[in-house]
Amino acid sequence: DAGVIQSPRHEVTEMGQEVTLRCKPISGHNSLFWYRQTMMRGLELLIYFNNNVPIDDSGMPEDRFSAKMPNASFSTLKIQPSEPRDSAVYFCASSGNVNTEAFFGQGTRLTVV
């Protein structure tokens, strides 16, 4: 299996622009997570999907952030409009079920200037 695939690997954008991050989970996994990593806050969960349904979005920082999972093999995290404080590494992860091993993608390093 190719693992969790994220794109792009790096994104540099100007403040105010829309940013879309993409994730393809491991085939057969029914749980998908978006995490954000910053120096100040470490790794924090943004949103959790189970069977393509958002279960917990309490970690989404603001209304500027939105996430979708239109099917079992694809998810997006969108920031609109982006701000410099959104600069971070965004990880997507998937697992076969709750309380099973989670696997992370390589992350997207976002820089908002």
Place this chain on the structure above:
Amino acid sequence: GIQVEQSPPDLILQEGANSTLRCNFSDSVNNLQWFHQNPWGQLINLFYIPSGTKQNGRLSATTVATERYSLLYISSSQTTDSGVYFCAVGDDYKLSFGAGTTVTVRA
């Protein structure tokens, strides 16, 4: 949420040395994982170990769930072991991460 404390925060080793990293957590868990974040930022799965002991090459891990801690052992360290080691725990779907232990292995 579950609180996760990792120690030590930083560790400098000479190549070939052994070390132990610790992870304490505040509540009972059904999920515990150890990750290595390499210098390129990739999170690599080391162990899925909510309880018991596992070994993989030079690395091994032990989780004592009743006492709410886990240990990661690195033996005969190599420069490629450098990076940040994270412990992550969960009692449901949510994994809570510790702040990590930064390991530097010097040749």
